[in-house]
Amino acid sequence: MKQYTISALVANKSGVLTRVSSLFSRRGYNIDSLSVCTTEDPAISRMTIVLNGDDYILAQMMKQMDKLIDVIKIKHVETEAVYRELLLAKVRTDGATRSEVFELSQIFRAKIVDVSPEATILELTGKPVKLDGFVNMLRPYGLLELARTGVTAISRGLSCIKDEADYKEKI
Amino acid sequence: MKKIGAEILIDCLKEQGVDTVFGYPGGYVLDIYDALYRDGTINHVITAHEQGAAHAADGYARSTGKTGVVIATSGPGATNLVTGIATAFMDSVPLVAITGNVAINFLGRDSFQEIDITGVTIPVTKHNFIVKDVNDLADVVREAFRIANTGRKGPVLIDILKNVQQTTADYEPVPPASCARKPVPESAVKDAAAAIAASSRPLLMVGGGAIASEASQEVRALAEKLHAPVVSTLMGLGAFPASHPLFCGMMGMHGTATAAKLCLESDCLIAIGTRFSDRVALNRDKFAENKTVVQIDIDDAELNKNVAVDYAVLGDVKEAIRTLLPLLGEKDDAFAQKAAAYREQEKKNAKKPELGHEILIEAARLAPEDSVVTTDVGQHQMWTAQYYPVERPRSLCTSGGLGTMGYGFGAAIGAAIGTGKQVVFVTGDGSFNMNLNELSTAVTQNLPIVILLMNNRALGMVRQWQKLFYNRRFSQTVVNKRTDYVKFAESFGATGLRIEKESDIVPVLKEAFSKKSPVLVDCVISEDENVLPMIKPGHTYDTIITEWKEN
CATH class of the missing domain: 3.40.50.970 (Thiamin diphosphate (ThDP)-binding fold, Pyr/PP domains)
Incomplete structure (x- = not known):
């Protein structure tokens, strides 16, 4: 099993997420994360999907997704692209541990976004592996709640997803 | 406005x-x-x-x-x-x-x-x-x-x-959008053409895509240029004329023995508009062993989905063959001759057809040439594919992928209205009972539909599997309904006829086709008529079963 990241431009309409996610479930694709947001064009959303599988599943998933009418462009994101994920973590802190947690967050360049007598909320952006490392370090203090956005990615240099070849135009 | x-x-x-x-x-x-x-x-x-x-x-x-x-x-x-x-x-x-x-x-x-x-x-x-x-x-x-x-x-x-x-x-009217298919560039077929040219035993495998893209002429031109025998999936029947000397019948689970042999012996399979379904490929990992496979399909996701192929050509099959043809030279007819010999041998080995098969053979002979055949799903569907020669594209409507029992009557009504021609609707007593209510539609519309109801009082296909895989435990497949289908037809305002023995076949079918209105023919057949040949699911083509001794 390998991990692959796929970016897709899709129509920004209700029901599109259902079409994509129901495709995954009925074809048995195993995904790690899926994040969606609007793009510079309000009619278009961007999906970033992290897939577990092999080259066959990757090819099938991309081709099956590409057949969906609401999927405009699709691209397998290369490993050297820029990958980022956002994390919010609520950690149990008191007078004794707060400064240790603050120190940790400085090492990881996380932000402290909320402090209360018994808990601290931290914010961190980075590659998923960096977030994993941060979470591991926080765990001993008592991780009360964790929210991660799932990874989003963009290719380096001038190349853009909207310049990808379009299967629907070939036939 | x-x-x-x-x-x-x-x-x-x-x-x-x-x-x-x-x-x-x-x-x-x-x-x-x-x-x-x-x-x-x-x-x-x-x-x-x-x-x-x-x-x-x-x-x-x-x-x-x-x-x-x-x-x-x-x-x-x-x-x-x-x-x-x-x-x-x-x-x-x-x-x-x-x-x-x-x-x-x-x-x-x-x-x-x-x-x-x-x-x-x-x-x-x-x-x-x-x-x-x-x-x-x-x-x-x-x-x-x-x-x-x-x-x-x-x-x-x-x-x-x-x-x-x-x-x-x-509202303002707008002319319909063009749905024309794009031409396939030479670059897309060049490598495949070289592989075909290098082969000595090319075999054409024709699927439903050849009918959808109206590619019959191109398929024929390709087969004749290569002197390549042609086999067809269930969905492809009609894309290539059944009476053509290069045609070797249906392939797959209930395909001909000739088709199975040719698939095993061919060194280059040219798959045209087919997705290698499990009913065709059976063992998807071994299906393409020892041969080069060229797959032409308009659906990118079908390329390499079920069977890994050597050359995948994306595009409309009609356009792809048009681009491919000038790149290919004529071949000798050695493999075609071998195919003809296999076909002869299979014909010689064939036992006397059973009653249900005989009815289909005669129906094909007696029905007007431009008739359309529709089927339900089960043994009768496979018998139709085997014994009713389909000469033209769009003259067979059958549920291949979903295998919908109850499909055929609605399809017969649609085909009769769409073409204005005689329709032969082949069904079994299991499938017929699913949507027999549509006889009222056929009668109201006074449609020329002859229903050949293969009545074995059982769910024959499932029963056959119970014989083969479940040690003859006939769970819920021997239904023995007491329905009198002749009376049933008459009560709906249709004609009801019955075939019980060989000598009934010709006179009853002649009468049925003379009516030009709905006729139900209750064909009383044995519950032990099987569908053969058969390749078991997941097995390879060399394991084809052509004979079967009861018990």
Whole structure:
């Protein structure tokens, strides 16, 4: 099993997420994360999907997704692209541990976004592996709640997803 | 000009050249039916059940090449379409299904006859729409027809809310979008052409895509240039004439022994518009062993999906073969001669056909040449594929992918209305009981449909598997219904006839085909007529079973 990241431009309409996610479930694709947001064009959303599988599943998933009418462009994101994920973590802190947690967050360049007598909320952006490392370090203090956005990615240099070849135009 | 939504829908159907629709009225399509009534130019065929209407639209589409249109009301009307839509989806049939739904202020409140039919049909449509604003309606209908007919064809559903049907909007007619296929560049077929040229035993494998893209002439030209024998999937039957000397029959689970031998011996398989379904490839990992496989398909996702191929050509098969032909030289006919010898041998080895087979052989001889055949699903379907020679594309309608028992009657109605020709509807007593209510439709419309009901009082195909794999434990497959099908036909206003022995066949069939109205022929056959040859699921072609001793 390998991990692959796929970016897709899709129509920004209700029901599109259902079409994509129901495709995954009925074809048995195993995904790690899926994040969606609007793009510079309000009619278009961007999906970033992290897939577990092999080259066959990757090819099938991309081709099956590409057949969906609401999927405009699709691209397998290369490993050297820029990958980022956002994390919010609520950690149990008191007078004794707060400064240790603050120190940790400085090492990881996380932000402290909320402090209360018994808990601290931290914010961190980075590659998923960096977030994993941060979470591991926080765990001993008592991780009360964790929210991660799932990874989003963009290719380096001038190349853009909207310049990808379009299967629907070939036939 | 200003029109209400229901009128815009009818006008948009007319823009697309629709002159016939199938359907069933109901509360949330009243406005559509009112607009149909006031317009008066579209022939609406009401069936006994929405499932029959969906299959009729499918049979209409398969037999004519046009888009089938079916209308149903919300809730149960819409859900009754689902099997028909799924059947069309699995076999890539262009269909536009139109359903009504509750008004927007009732949506999402579990109102009477409200169902989320777009949610239900996501997995079985190419795409679907829910129209909540009348200003979107015309473009949605146009887009639905375009989607149904471009690329790999398939069904599209449009769910139209009641308020949309009743609200006024601006409407201007627009000519239908072009659904022309793109030419396939030489670069896409060059490597495949070289591989074909280097082969010495090329074999053409023809699928339903060859019919969908109207590629019969091109397939024939390719086969004749290469002197390549041709085998066909169930869906491909008719793409290449059954009487052509290069034709070697159906391949797959119940294909001919000749087809199986040729598949094993060929060094280059040219797969045209086929997805190597499990009923064809059987063992997908070993199917392509010891040979080069060229796959031509319009659906990118089908390339390399079931069988890993050496050369995948994306594009319309008609266009691809056109590009391919000039790159290929003539070949010798050694493999074709071998194929002919195998075919002769198979014919010589064949036992005397059983009663059911004989009926199909005679029906093919006695039916008018331009007849269309439809089938249900089971043993009779395979016998039809084996014994009823299909000469022309679009003259066989059968549910290949979904395997829908109950498909054939609706399809027969659609084909009879679409082509105006004689229809032979082959069914079994199991399948027939699923949608026999449509006999009322056939009688009301006075359609020339001869029903050959292979009555073995059992669910023969499942029973055959129980014989083979379940040590003859015939769980729920020996049904022994007491129905008198002759009387049944007569009570519906059709003609009922019966074949019980060989000498009945010709006189009864002659009478049946002379009627030009619905005739049900109760063909009383043995429950032990099997479908042979057979290759077990997951097995390889060399394990084909051609003979079977009872017990």
